[in-house]
Amino acid sequence: MGSVGTALLELRTAQKSAKGVSLYSRYVNRPVGRYLAAGSHAVGLTPNQVTLVSAVFSFAAVAGVALGEPSWWQGVAVWAGLAAGFAFDSADGQLARLRGSGSAAGEWLDHVVDCAKITALHAAVLIAFYRHPGHFGVTDDAWLLVPLGFQFAAVVTFFGGLLTEKLTPRPAPGAPSAPSRLRAVALLPVDHGIFCLVFLLLGAGPGFRWAYTALGAVSALFLAAFLTKWFRELSAVRR
Known part of the structure; x- marks a missing residue:
């Protein structure tokens, strides 16, 4: 254990590369995470315990989507x-x-x-659409396919990116290239932090449904682009 200030200073030099990271993650989520990491270090939490804290917050929110009554206050929570x-x-x-x-x-x-x-999050949206069709303007069962499609795109993107990272050889040591700001902006629509914002519209009913569907469509387009890019990059790797 140590002071929060000392931990923050050490964390400034222990950051992962910003390459391939959206503006939200770079300038909001990582800095907030840095303070949480410093505080967790000060009270003696382990990384695995912090992961479980993350899970508690996330799955409490998932349960709120699936089981709660849609409203503006629910969206904020x-x-x-x-x-x-x-x-x-x-x-x-x-x-x-840091440790x-x-x-x-x-x-x-x-x-x-x-x-x-x-x-679980996309499954929760499907449950919410099923339980409250009038609120969300779900007039046809075909709308229930939207969370399934979004879930498919999100899970395949997550797995594909993770597997690509594991199969790509580590670059030779050297000066890291500067991250592209244009790429960081372009990745905003598929950043989890931006996706979280759409739940502020839970009280808007059909407004949430359309915003969620739009992000799902964008996620599908990014998935196609990512799969093409990753396959081309890995085609040059010899194992």
Whole structure:
């Protein structure tokens, strides 16, 4: 354990590359996660415990979507839970680097929680559409396919990106290239932090449905682009 200030100073030099990271994650989620990591270090939490804290916030929000009555207040509570869970998700890795205690088991736990969160969140939206069709303007059962399609795109993107990272050889040591700001802006529509914001519209009924559907369509387009890019990159890798 140590002071929050000392931990923050050490964390400034223990950050992952910003390459391939959206503006939200770079300038909002990671900095918030840095403070949470420093605070967690000060009270003696382990990275795995921080991962579980992230899971508690995230799955409480998921339960709120599936079981709660849609309203503006519910939307604020769900967004707050998801945003907090996402920030703690950033904090666990930063805490592991700060403590020098990263492990395969910790990384496994982090990814399993992330995958479960993504899968459960879209399933919760489907349940909400089914339970409250009048509120969301779900006049046809075909709308229930939207969360399934969004879930498919999100899970395949998550798994494809993770597998690509594992199969891509590590670059030779050298000066890191500056991250592209244009790419960081372009990735905003598929950033989890931006996705969390759509739940602020739960009280808007059909407004939420259309905003969620629009993000789902964008997610599908990004999935096609990502799969093409990743396949081309890995085609040049010899194992």
